[in-house]
Amino acid sequence: MKTVFVIGSGTMGRGIAQVAAQAKYEVYLSDIQLDIVKRNMDIVEAGLQRQIEKGKITKGEVGDILGRIQMVQNLENLEKADYVIEAVLEDVALKREIFKEADRKAKPEAILASNTTSCSITEIASAVAAPERVIGMHFFNPPVVMQLVELMPGILSSRRTVEKAKEFVVSLGKETVTTKKEGPAGVTSRILAGLLNEAIWVLQEGIASVEAIDRAMVLGCNHKMGPFALIDLIGVDIHFAKTQMLYKKTGDARYRPCYLLEQMMAAGLLGKKSGRGFYDYSKDPVVPTAFFDK
Ligand SMILES: NC(=O)c1ccc[n+]([C@@H]2O[C@H](COP(=O)([O-])OP(=O)(O)OC[C@H]3O[C@@H](n4cnc5c(N)ncnc54)[C@H](O)[C@@H]3O)[C@@H](O)[C@H]2O)c1
Structure with missing residues:
Protein backbone atom coordinates (compact mmCIF):
# COMPACT_ATOMS: atom_id res chain seq x y z
CA MET A 1 0.00 0.00 0.00
CA LYS A 2 1.45 3.35 -1.09
CA THR A 3 1.23 6.39 1.13
CA VAL A 4 0.29 9.99 0.31
CA PHE A 5 1.10 12.90 2.58
CA VAL A 6 -0.94 16.07 2.03
CA ILE A 7 0.41 19.28 3.58
CA GLY A 8 -2.35 21.84 4.22
CA SER A 9 -5.88 20.63 4.93
CA GLY A 10 -7.88 23.54 3.45
CA THR A 11 -10.18 23.61 0.43
CA MET A 12 -7.76 21.75 -1.83
CA GLY A 13 -5.79 19.63 0.65
CA ARG A 14 -8.84 17.99 2.20
CA GLY A 15 -10.24 17.21 -1.28
CA ILE A 16 -6.95 15.75 -2.51
CA ALA A 17 -6.77 13.61 0.66
CA GLN A 18 -10.29 12.31 -0.03
CA VAL A 19 -9.47 11.51 -3.68
CA ALA A 20 -6.34 9.59 -2.63
CA ALA A 21 -8.19 7.70 0.12
CA GLN A 22 -10.94 6.79 -2.35
CA ALA A 23 -8.22 5.38 -4.62
CA LYS A 24 -7.14 3.23 -1.66
CA TYR A 25 -3.96 5.06 -0.70
CA GLU A 26 -3.01 5.42 2.95
CA VAL A 27 -3.21 9.17 3.55
CA TYR A 28 -1.79 11.59 6.08
CA LEU A 29 -3.53 14.96 6.14
CA SER A 30 -1.61 17.68 7.95
CA ASP A 31 -1.89 21.30 8.98
CA ILE A 32 -0.28 23.68 11.45
CA GLN A 33 -2.83 22.69 14.10
CA LEU A 34 -4.66 19.42 14.56
CA ASP A 35 -7.89 21.36 15.16
CA ILE A 36 -7.72 22.74 11.62
CA VAL A 37 -7.34 19.23 10.18
CA LYS A 38 -10.29 18.05 12.30
CA ARG A 39 -12.47 20.91 11.08
CA ASN A 40 -11.63 20.07 7.48
CA MET A 41 -12.17 16.35 8.01
CA ASP A 42 -15.67 17.21 9.30
CA ILE A 43 -16.32 18.86 5.92
CA VAL A 44 -15.06 15.74 4.09
CA GLU A 45 -17.27 13.56 6.29
CA ALA A 46 -20.34 15.75 5.69
CA GLY A 47 -19.76 15.54 1.91
CA LEU A 48 -19.50 11.75 2.06
CA GLN A 49 -22.63 11.61 4.24
CA ARG A 50 -24.53 13.44 1.48
CA GLN A 51 -23.29 10.82 -0.99
CA ILE A 52 -24.70 8.06 1.27
CA GLU A 53 -28.06 9.86 1.36
CA LYS A 54 -28.07 10.05 -2.45
CA GLY A 55 -27.31 6.31 -2.59
CA LYS A 56 -24.01 6.87 -4.41
CA ILE A 57 -21.83 5.20 -1.79
CA THR A 58 -22.39 2.82 1.12
CA LYS A 59 -21.83 3.53 4.79
CA GLY A 60 -19.18 0.80 4.83
CA GLU A 61 -17.27 2.41 1.93
CA VAL A 62 -17.34 5.77 3.68
CA GLY A 63 -15.98 4.15 6.84
CA ASP A 64 -13.12 2.64 4.80
CA ILE A 65 -12.30 5.97 3.09
CA LEU A 66 -12.25 7.89 6.38
CA GLY A 67 -10.27 5.08 8.02
CA ARG A 68 -7.50 5.53 5.46
CA ILE A 69 -6.98 9.22 6.34
CA GLN A 70 -4.88 9.97 9.40
CA MET A 71 -4.81 13.48 10.83
CA VAL A 72 -1.38 14.83 11.76
CA GLN A 73 0.26 18.08 12.73
CA ASN A 74 3.03 19.60 10.59
CA LEU A 75 5.28 16.97 8.98
CA GLU A 76 4.75 14.14 11.47
CA ASN A 77 5.12 10.75 9.65
CA LEU A 78 6.16 12.37 6.36
CA GLU A 79 9.06 9.90 6.11
CA LYS A 80 6.48 7.17 5.33
CA ALA A 81 5.17 8.89 2.21
CA ASP A 82 5.69 7.88 -1.43
CA TYR A 83 3.95 11.02 -2.67
CA VAL A 84 4.02 14.35 -0.85
CA ILE A 85 1.50 16.94 -2.04
CA GLU A 86 1.70 20.47 -0.67
CA ALA A 87 -1.51 22.55 -0.66
CA VAL A 88 -0.81 25.44 1.72
CA LEU A 89 -1.47 29.13 1.09
CA GLU A 90 -0.31 30.63 -2.20
CA ASP A 91 2.90 32.09 -0.78
CA VAL A 92 6.15 31.08 -2.44
CA ALA A 93 8.33 31.83 0.62
CA LEU A 94 6.13 29.58 2.79
CA LYS A 95 6.14 26.85 0.15
CA ARG A 96 9.94 26.99 -0.12
CA GLU A 97 10.27 26.60 3.67
CA ILE A 98 7.93 23.62 3.67
CA PHE A 99 9.67 21.93 0.73
CA LYS A 100 13.06 22.40 2.36
CA GLU A 101 11.87 20.56 5.47
CA ALA A 102 9.90 17.95 3.52
CA ASP A 103 12.93 17.20 1.33
CA ARG A 104 15.01 16.54 4.46
CA LYS A 105 12.43 14.16 5.92
CA ALA A 106 11.07 12.36 2.83
CA LYS A 107 12.48 9.05 1.64
CA PRO A 108 14.80 9.50 -1.37
CA GLU A 109 12.44 7.88 -3.91
CA ALA A 110 9.41 9.99 -2.87
CA ILE A 111 8.22 12.73 -5.20
CA LEU A 112 7.40 16.19 -3.84
CA ALA A 113 4.50 17.91 -5.56
CA SER A 114 3.00 21.36 -5.16
CA ASN A 115 -0.64 22.13 -5.87
CA THR A 116 0.32 25.74 -6.50
CA THR A 117 -1.72 27.70 -9.00
CA SER A 118 0.85 30.29 -9.89
CA CYS A 119 4.14 29.96 -7.97
CA SER A 120 7.16 28.92 -10.01
CA ILE A 121 8.01 25.24 -9.49
CA THR A 122 11.64 26.00 -10.32
CA GLU A 123 11.69 28.63 -7.56
CA ILE A 124 10.11 26.23 -5.05
CA ALA A 125 12.46 23.41 -6.12
CA SER A 126 15.53 25.62 -5.72
CA ALA A 127 14.98 25.49 -1.95
CA VAL A 128 15.63 21.73 -1.75
CA ALA A 129 18.66 19.46 -2.11
CA ALA A 130 17.01 17.24 -4.74
CA PRO A 131 15.09 19.61 -7.09
CA GLU A 132 14.69 16.84 -9.70
CA ARG A 133 11.97 15.24 -7.57
CA VAL A 134 9.82 18.36 -7.35
CA ILE A 135 6.85 18.93 -9.69
CA GLY A 136 3.68 21.02 -9.94
CA MET A 137 0.57 18.85 -9.57
CA HIS A 138 -2.38 21.16 -10.00
CA PHE A 139 -5.71 19.71 -8.92
CA PHE A 140 -8.86 21.67 -9.62
CA ASN A 141 -11.56 22.75 -7.23
CA PRO A 142 -13.28 20.62 -5.98
CA PRO A 143 -10.67 17.87 -6.42
CA VAL A 144 -13.21 15.10 -5.85
CA VAL A 145 -15.30 16.26 -8.82
CA MET A 146 -12.85 17.77 -11.31
CA GLN A 147 -11.29 15.35 -13.80
CA LEU A 148 -8.12 17.21 -14.75
CA VAL A 149 -4.80 17.41 -12.92
CA GLU A 150 -2.32 19.68 -14.72
CA LEU A 151 1.28 18.56 -14.30
CA MET A 152 3.82 21.37 -14.42
CA PRO A 153 7.48 20.33 -14.32
CA GLY A 154 10.08 22.93 -13.35
CA ILE A 155 13.28 23.19 -15.38
CA LEU A 156 15.06 20.74 -13.05
CA SER A 157 12.23 18.17 -12.66
CA SER A 158 13.45 14.76 -13.88
CA ARG A 159 11.72 12.62 -16.48
CA ARG A 160 11.27 9.97 -13.77
CA THR A 161 9.42 12.46 -11.57
CA VAL A 162 7.11 13.43 -14.44
CA GLU A 163 6.40 9.77 -15.25
CA LYS A 164 5.81 8.87 -11.59
CA ALA A 165 3.48 11.84 -11.18
CA LYS A 166 1.52 10.82 -14.30
CA GLU A 167 1.15 7.22 -13.06
CA PHE A 168 0.00 8.50 -9.69
CA VAL A 169 -2.63 10.83 -11.13
CA VAL A 170 -3.95 8.09 -13.42
CA SER A 171 -4.17 5.76 -10.42
CA LEU A 172 -6.48 8.35 -8.82
CA GLY A 173 -8.84 7.98 -11.79
CA LYS A 174 -7.98 11.46 -13.12
CA GLU A 175 -6.70 12.75 -16.47
CA THR A 176 -3.50 14.74 -16.96
CA VAL A 177 -2.22 17.49 -19.18
CA THR A 178 1.53 18.11 -18.85
CA THR A 179 3.04 21.46 -19.79
CA LYS A 180 5.95 21.30 -22.28
CA LYS A 181 7.83 24.06 -20.47
CA GLU A 182 7.34 26.20 -17.41
CA GLY A 183 5.30 29.35 -17.85
CA PRO A 184 3.55 31.48 -15.21
CA ALA A 185 0.43 29.63 -13.95
CA GLY A 186 0.60 26.88 -16.60
CA VAL A 187 -2.32 26.58 -19.03
CA THR A 188 -5.71 26.58 -17.33
N1 LIG B 1 -8.86 27.18 -4.12
C1 LIG B 1 -8.74 26.78 -5.37
O1 LIG B 1 -9.70 26.83 -6.17
C2 LIG B 1 -7.43 26.20 -5.84
C3 LIG B 1 -7.42 25.44 -7.02
C4 LIG B 1 -6.21 24.87 -7.44
C5 LIG B 1 -5.05 25.10 -6.72
N2 LIG B 1 -5.11 25.87 -5.58
C6 LIG B 1 -3.86 26.06 -4.82
O2 LIG B 1 -3.88 25.17 -3.72
C7 LIG B 1 -3.18 25.76 -2.61
C8 LIG B 1 -4.10 25.77 -1.40
O3 LIG B 1 -5.23 26.54 -1.68
P1 LIG B 1 -6.57 26.40 -0.81
O4 LIG B 1 -7.64 27.08 -1.58
O5 LIG B 1 -6.74 24.97 -0.36
O6 LIG B 1 -6.17 27.29 0.47
P2 LIG B 1 -6.87 27.29 1.92
O7 LIG B 1 -6.64 28.64 2.46
O8 LIG B 1 -8.26 26.76 1.85
O9 LIG B 1 -6.00 26.21 2.75
C9 LIG B 1 -4.64 26.37 3.03
C10 LIG B 1 -4.31 25.56 4.28
O10 LIG B 1 -2.90 25.57 4.46
C11 LIG B 1 -2.67 25.58 5.86
N3 LIG B 1 -1.30 25.98 6.16
C12 LIG B 1 -0.76 27.22 6.21
N4 LIG B 1 0.55 27.15 6.55
C13 LIG B 1 0.83 25.84 6.71
C14 LIG B 1 2.01 25.13 7.07
N5 LIG B 1 3.15 25.76 7.33
N6 LIG B 1 1.94 23.77 7.15
C15 LIG B 1 0.78 23.11 6.90
N7 LIG B 1 -0.37 23.76 6.56
C16 LIG B 1 -0.33 25.09 6.47
C17 LIG B 1 -3.73 26.55 6.38
O11 LIG B 1 -3.93 26.40 7.79
C18 LIG B 1 -4.95 26.12 5.56
O12 LIG B 1 -5.68 25.11 6.22
C19 LIG B 1 -2.72 27.13 -3.07
O13 LIG B 1 -1.40 27.04 -3.52
C20 LIG B 1 -3.67 27.44 -4.22
O14 LIG B 1 -3.12 28.33 -5.16
C21 LIG B 1 -6.27 26.40 -5.12
Whole structure:
Protein backbone atom coordinates (compact mmCIF):
# COMPACT_ATOMS: atom_id res chain seq x y z
CA MET A 1 0.00 0.00 0.00
CA LYS A 2 1.45 3.35 -1.09
CA THR A 3 1.23 6.39 1.13
CA VAL A 4 0.29 9.99 0.31
CA PHE A 5 1.10 12.90 2.58
CA VAL A 6 -0.94 16.07 2.03
CA ILE A 7 0.41 19.28 3.58
CA GLY A 8 -2.35 21.84 4.22
CA SER A 9 -5.88 20.63 4.93
CA GLY A 10 -7.88 23.54 3.45
CA THR A 11 -10.18 23.61 0.43
CA MET A 12 -7.76 21.75 -1.83
CA GLY A 13 -5.79 19.63 0.65
CA ARG A 14 -8.84 17.99 2.20
CA GLY A 15 -10.24 17.21 -1.28
CA ILE A 16 -6.95 15.75 -2.51
CA ALA A 17 -6.77 13.61 0.66
CA GLN A 18 -10.29 12.31 -0.03
CA VAL A 19 -9.47 11.51 -3.68
CA ALA A 20 -6.34 9.59 -2.63
CA ALA A 21 -8.19 7.70 0.12
CA GLN A 22 -10.94 6.79 -2.35
CA ALA A 23 -8.22 5.38 -4.62
CA LYS A 24 -7.14 3.23 -1.66
CA TYR A 25 -3.96 5.06 -0.70
CA GLU A 26 -3.01 5.42 2.95
CA VAL A 27 -3.21 9.17 3.55
CA TYR A 28 -1.79 11.59 6.08
CA LEU A 29 -3.53 14.96 6.14
CA SER A 30 -1.61 17.68 7.95
CA ASP A 31 -1.89 21.30 8.98
CA ILE A 32 -0.28 23.68 11.45
CA GLN A 33 -2.83 22.69 14.10
CA LEU A 34 -4.66 19.42 14.56
CA ASP A 35 -7.89 21.36 15.16
CA ILE A 36 -7.72 22.74 11.62
CA VAL A 37 -7.34 19.23 10.18
CA LYS A 38 -10.29 18.05 12.30
CA ARG A 39 -12.47 20.91 11.08
CA ASN A 40 -11.63 20.07 7.48
CA MET A 41 -12.17 16.35 8.01
CA ASP A 42 -15.67 17.21 9.30
CA ILE A 43 -16.32 18.86 5.92
CA VAL A 44 -15.06 15.74 4.09
CA GLU A 45 -17.27 13.56 6.29
CA ALA A 46 -20.34 15.75 5.69
CA GLY A 47 -19.76 15.54 1.91
CA LEU A 48 -19.50 11.75 2.06
CA GLN A 49 -22.63 11.61 4.24
CA ARG A 50 -24.53 13.44 1.48
CA GLN A 51 -23.29 10.82 -0.99
CA ILE A 52 -24.70 8.06 1.27
CA GLU A 53 -28.06 9.86 1.36
CA LYS A 54 -28.07 10.05 -2.45
CA GLY A 55 -27.31 6.31 -2.59
CA LYS A 56 -24.01 6.87 -4.41
CA ILE A 57 -21.83 5.20 -1.79
CA THR A 58 -22.39 2.82 1.12
CA LYS A 59 -21.83 3.53 4.79
CA GLY A 60 -19.18 0.80 4.83
CA GLU A 61 -17.27 2.41 1.93
CA VAL A 62 -17.34 5.77 3.68
CA GLY A 63 -15.98 4.15 6.84
CA ASP A 64 -13.12 2.64 4.80
CA ILE A 65 -12.30 5.97 3.09
CA LEU A 66 -12.25 7.89 6.38
CA GLY A 67 -10.27 5.08 8.02
CA ARG A 68 -7.50 5.53 5.46
CA ILE A 69 -6.98 9.22 6.34
CA GLN A 70 -4.88 9.97 9.40
CA MET A 71 -4.81 13.48 10.83
CA VAL A 72 -1.38 14.83 11.76
CA GLN A 73 0.26 18.08 12.73
CA ASN A 74 3.03 19.60 10.59
CA LEU A 75 5.28 16.97 8.98
CA GLU A 76 4.75 14.14 11.47
CA ASN A 77 5.12 10.75 9.65
CA LEU A 78 6.16 12.37 6.36
CA GLU A 79 9.06 9.90 6.11
CA LYS A 80 6.48 7.17 5.33
CA ALA A 81 5.17 8.89 2.21
CA ASP A 82 5.69 7.88 -1.43
CA TYR A 83 3.95 11.02 -2.67
CA VAL A 84 4.02 14.35 -0.85
CA ILE A 85 1.50 16.94 -2.04
CA GLU A 86 1.70 20.47 -0.67
CA ALA A 87 -1.51 22.55 -0.66
CA VAL A 88 -0.81 25.44 1.72
CA LEU A 89 -1.47 29.13 1.09
CA GLU A 90 -0.31 30.63 -2.20
CA ASP A 91 2.90 32.09 -0.78
CA VAL A 92 6.15 31.08 -2.44
CA ALA A 93 8.33 31.83 0.62
CA LEU A 94 6.13 29.58 2.79
CA LYS A 95 6.14 26.85 0.15
CA ARG A 96 9.94 26.99 -0.12
CA GLU A 97 10.27 26.60 3.67
CA ILE A 98 7.93 23.62 3.67
CA PHE A 99 9.67 21.93 0.73
CA LYS A 100 13.06 22.40 2.36
CA GLU A 101 11.87 20.56 5.47
CA ALA A 102 9.90 17.95 3.52
CA ASP A 103 12.93 17.20 1.33
CA ARG A 104 15.01 16.54 4.46
CA LYS A 105 12.43 14.16 5.92
CA ALA A 106 11.07 12.36 2.83
CA LYS A 107 12.48 9.05 1.64
CA PRO A 108 14.80 9.50 -1.37
CA GLU A 109 12.44 7.88 -3.91
CA ALA A 110 9.41 9.99 -2.87
CA ILE A 111 8.22 12.73 -5.20
CA LEU A 112 7.40 16.19 -3.84
CA ALA A 113 4.50 17.91 -5.56
CA SER A 114 3.00 21.36 -5.16
CA ASN A 115 -0.64 22.13 -5.87
CA THR A 116 0.32 25.74 -6.50
CA THR A 117 -1.72 27.70 -9.00
CA SER A 118 0.85 30.29 -9.89
CA CYS A 119 4.14 29.96 -7.97
CA SER A 120 7.16 28.92 -10.01
CA ILE A 121 8.01 25.24 -9.49
CA THR A 122 11.64 26.00 -10.32
CA GLU A 123 11.69 28.63 -7.56
CA ILE A 124 10.11 26.23 -5.05
CA ALA A 125 12.46 23.41 -6.12
CA SER A 126 15.53 25.62 -5.72
CA ALA A 127 14.98 25.49 -1.95
CA VAL A 128 15.63 21.73 -1.75
CA ALA A 129 18.66 19.46 -2.11
CA ALA A 130 17.01 17.24 -4.74
CA PRO A 131 15.09 19.61 -7.09
CA GLU A 132 14.69 16.84 -9.70
CA ARG A 133 11.97 15.24 -7.57
CA VAL A 134 9.82 18.36 -7.35
CA ILE A 135 6.85 18.93 -9.69
CA GLY A 136 3.68 21.02 -9.94
CA MET A 137 0.57 18.85 -9.57
CA HIS A 138 -2.38 21.16 -10.00
CA PHE A 139 -5.71 19.71 -8.92
CA PHE A 140 -8.86 21.67 -9.62
CA ASN A 141 -11.56 22.75 -7.23
CA PRO A 142 -13.28 20.62 -5.98
CA PRO A 143 -10.67 17.87 -6.42
CA VAL A 144 -13.21 15.10 -5.85
CA VAL A 145 -15.30 16.26 -8.82
CA MET A 146 -12.85 17.77 -11.31
CA GLN A 147 -11.29 15.35 -13.80
CA LEU A 148 -8.12 17.21 -14.75
CA VAL A 149 -4.80 17.41 -12.92
CA GLU A 150 -2.32 19.68 -14.72
CA LEU A 151 1.28 18.56 -14.30
CA MET A 152 3.82 21.37 -14.42
CA PRO A 153 7.48 20.33 -14.32
CA GLY A 154 10.08 22.93 -13.35
CA ILE A 155 13.28 23.19 -15.38
CA LEU A 156 15.06 20.74 -13.05
CA SER A 157 12.23 18.17 -12.66
CA SER A 158 13.45 14.76 -13.88
CA ARG A 159 11.72 12.62 -16.48
CA ARG A 160 11.27 9.97 -13.77
CA THR A 161 9.42 12.46 -11.57
CA VAL A 162 7.11 13.43 -14.44
CA GLU A 163 6.40 9.77 -15.25
CA LYS A 164 5.81 8.87 -11.59
CA ALA A 165 3.48 11.84 -11.18
CA LYS A 166 1.52 10.82 -14.30
CA GLU A 167 1.15 7.22 -13.06
CA PHE A 168 0.00 8.50 -9.69
CA VAL A 169 -2.63 10.83 -11.13
CA VAL A 170 -3.95 8.09 -13.42
CA SER A 171 -4.17 5.76 -10.42
CA LEU A 172 -6.48 8.35 -8.82
CA GLY A 173 -8.84 7.98 -11.79
CA LYS A 174 -7.98 11.46 -13.12
CA GLU A 175 -6.70 12.75 -16.47
CA THR A 176 -3.50 14.74 -16.96
CA VAL A 177 -2.22 17.49 -19.18
CA THR A 178 1.53 18.11 -18.85
CA THR A 179 3.04 21.46 -19.79
CA LYS A 180 5.95 21.30 -22.28
CA LYS A 181 7.83 24.06 -20.47
CA GLU A 182 7.34 26.20 -17.41
CA GLY A 183 5.30 29.35 -17.85
CA PRO A 184 3.55 31.48 -15.21
CA ALA A 185 0.43 29.63 -13.95
CA GLY A 186 0.60 26.88 -16.60
CA VAL A 187 -2.32 26.58 -19.03
CA THR A 188 -5.71 26.58 -17.33
CA SER A 189 -5.03 29.01 -14.50
CA ARG A 190 -3.42 31.56 -16.79
CA ILE A 191 -6.24 31.56 -19.31
CA LEU A 192 -8.86 31.56 -16.56
CA ALA A 193 -7.16 34.38 -14.61
CA GLY A 194 -7.47 36.69 -17.64
CA LEU A 195 -11.14 35.85 -18.06
CA LEU A 196 -12.02 36.26 -14.36
CA ASN A 197 -10.10 39.51 -14.15
CA GLU A 198 -11.98 40.92 -17.13
CA ALA A 199 -15.27 40.12 -15.36
CA ILE A 200 -14.14 42.14 -12.32
CA TRP A 201 -13.19 45.10 -14.53
CA VAL A 202 -16.61 44.96 -16.19
CA LEU A 203 -18.18 45.03 -12.72
CA GLN A 204 -15.91 47.82 -11.46
CA GLU A 205 -16.73 49.93 -14.51
CA GLY A 206 -20.42 49.60 -13.58
CA ILE A 207 -21.40 47.96 -16.86
CA ALA A 208 -23.49 45.19 -15.28
CA SER A 209 -24.21 43.65 -11.87
CA VAL A 210 -22.61 40.56 -10.31
CA GLU A 211 -25.69 38.49 -11.06
CA ALA A 212 -26.10 39.81 -14.62
CA ILE A 213 -22.47 39.09 -15.53
CA ASP A 214 -22.74 35.57 -14.11
CA ARG A 215 -26.00 34.94 -15.96
CA ALA A 216 -24.51 36.28 -19.19
CA MET A 217 -21.53 33.92 -19.06
CA VAL A 218 -23.63 30.90 -18.09
CA LEU A 219 -26.38 31.41 -20.67
CA GLY A 220 -24.40 33.15 -23.38
CA CYS A 221 -21.13 31.22 -23.27
CA ASN A 222 -22.40 27.92 -21.89
CA HIS A 223 -20.11 28.12 -18.86
CA LYS A 224 -21.21 25.87 -16.00
CA MET A 225 -20.83 28.71 -13.53
CA GLY A 226 -20.46 32.48 -13.79
CA PRO A 227 -17.11 34.21 -13.11
CA PHE A 228 -18.11 35.60 -9.69
CA ALA A 229 -19.52 32.32 -8.41
CA LEU A 230 -16.26 30.76 -9.59
CA ILE A 231 -13.98 33.34 -7.90
CA ASP A 232 -15.94 32.80 -4.67
CA LEU A 233 -15.35 29.06 -4.99
CA ILE A 234 -11.66 29.47 -5.78
CA GLY A 235 -11.16 32.11 -3.04
CA VAL A 236 -10.79 35.86 -3.65
CA ASP A 237 -7.35 35.72 -1.97
CA ILE A 238 -6.19 32.94 -4.29
CA HIS A 239 -7.39 34.81 -7.39
CA PHE A 240 -5.79 38.04 -6.12
CA ALA A 241 -2.42 36.33 -5.53
CA LYS A 242 -2.58 34.76 -8.98
CA THR A 243 -3.30 38.00 -10.85
CA GLN A 244 -0.64 39.88 -8.87
CA MET A 245 1.92 37.25 -9.80
CA LEU A 246 0.86 37.12 -13.47
CA TYR A 247 0.91 40.92 -13.73
CA LYS A 248 4.38 41.05 -12.16
CA LYS A 249 5.80 38.30 -14.37
CA THR A 250 4.22 39.21 -17.71
CA GLY A 251 3.69 42.96 -17.32
CA ASP A 252 0.46 42.36 -19.25
CA ALA A 253 -2.39 44.73 -18.29
CA ARG A 254 -4.98 41.98 -18.71
CA TYR A 255 -3.84 40.58 -15.34
CA ARG A 256 -3.76 43.92 -13.47
CA PRO A 257 -5.72 43.32 -10.23
CA CYS A 258 -8.65 45.71 -9.70
CA TYR A 259 -8.75 47.95 -6.62
CA LEU A 260 -12.02 46.19 -5.83
CA LEU A 261 -10.09 42.99 -5.12
CA GLU A 262 -7.86 44.83 -2.62
CA GLN A 263 -10.96 46.17 -0.88
CA MET A 264 -12.48 42.70 -0.68
CA MET A 265 -9.26 41.29 0.78
CA ALA A 266 -9.19 44.06 3.42
CA ALA A 267 -12.85 43.45 4.29
CA GLY A 268 -12.36 39.69 4.63
CA LEU A 269 -14.73 38.97 1.73
CA LEU A 270 -12.77 35.91 0.60
CA GLY A 271 -15.61 33.96 -0.99
CA LYS A 272 -17.37 30.80 0.06
CA LYS A 273 -14.74 29.85 2.64
CA SER A 274 -15.28 33.06 4.64
CA GLY A 275 -19.07 33.08 4.15
CA ARG A 276 -19.08 36.14 1.88
CA GLY A 277 -17.37 37.18 -1.33
CA PHE A 278 -19.18 38.47 -4.37
CA TYR A 279 -22.13 36.53 -2.94
CA ASP A 280 -23.42 36.20 0.63
CA TYR A 281 -23.58 32.50 1.54
CA SER A 282 -25.36 33.08 4.86
CA LYS A 283 -28.57 33.79 2.89
CA ASP A 284 -30.77 31.08 1.43
CA PRO A 285 -31.00 31.43 -1.52
CA VAL A 286 -27.58 32.98 -1.87
CA VAL A 287 -27.67 36.69 -2.90
CA PRO A 288 -24.99 39.16 -4.03
CA THR A 289 -23.15 40.68 -1.06
CA ALA A 290 -24.87 43.94 -0.07
CA PHE A 291 -21.80 45.99 -1.07
CA PHE A 292 -22.33 45.05 -4.74
CA ASP A 293 -26.04 45.86 -4.68
CA LYS A 294 -25.50 49.57 -4.01
N1 LIG B 1 -8.86 27.18 -4.12
C1 LIG B 1 -8.74 26.78 -5.37
O1 LIG B 1 -9.70 26.83 -6.17
C2 LIG B 1 -7.43 26.20 -5.84
C3 LIG B 1 -7.42 25.44 -7.02
C4 LIG B 1 -6.21 24.87 -7.44
C5 LIG B 1 -5.05 25.10 -6.72
N2 LIG B 1 -5.11 25.87 -5.58
C6 LIG B 1 -3.86 26.06 -4.82
O2 LIG B 1 -3.88 25.17 -3.72
C7 LIG B 1 -3.18 25.76 -2.61
C8 LIG B 1 -4.10 25.77 -1.40
O3 LIG B 1 -5.23 26.54 -1.68
P1 LIG B 1 -6.57 26.40 -0.81
O4 LIG B 1 -7.64 27.08 -1.58
O5 LIG B 1 -6.74 24.97 -0.36
O6 LIG B 1 -6.17 27.29 0.47
P2 LIG B 1 -6.87 27.29 1.92
O7 LIG B 1 -6.64 28.64 2.46
O8 LIG B 1 -8.26 26.76 1.85
O9 LIG B 1 -6.00 26.21 2.75
C9 LIG B 1 -4.64 26.37 3.03
C10 LIG B 1 -4.31 25.56 4.28
O10 LIG B 1 -2.90 25.57 4.46
C11 LIG B 1 -2.67 25.58 5.86
N3 LIG B 1 -1.30 25.98 6.16
C12 LIG B 1 -0.76 27.22 6.21
N4 LIG B 1 0.55 27.15 6.55
C13 LIG B 1 0.83 25.84 6.71
C14 LIG B 1 2.01 25.13 7.07
N5 LIG B 1 3.15 25.76 7.33
N6 LIG B 1 1.94 23.77 7.15
C15 LIG B 1 0.78 23.11 6.90
N7 LIG B 1 -0.37 23.76 6.56
C16 LIG B 1 -0.33 25.09 6.47
C17 LIG B 1 -3.73 26.55 6.38
O11 LIG B 1 -3.93 26.40 7.79
C18 LIG B 1 -4.95 26.12 5.56
O12 LIG B 1 -5.68 25.11 6.22
C19 LIG B 1 -2.72 27.13 -3.07
O13 LIG B 1 -1.40 27.04 -3.52
C20 LIG B 1 -3.67 27.44 -4.22
O14 LIG B 1 -3.12 28.33 -5.16
C21 LIG B 1 -6.27 26.40 -5.12
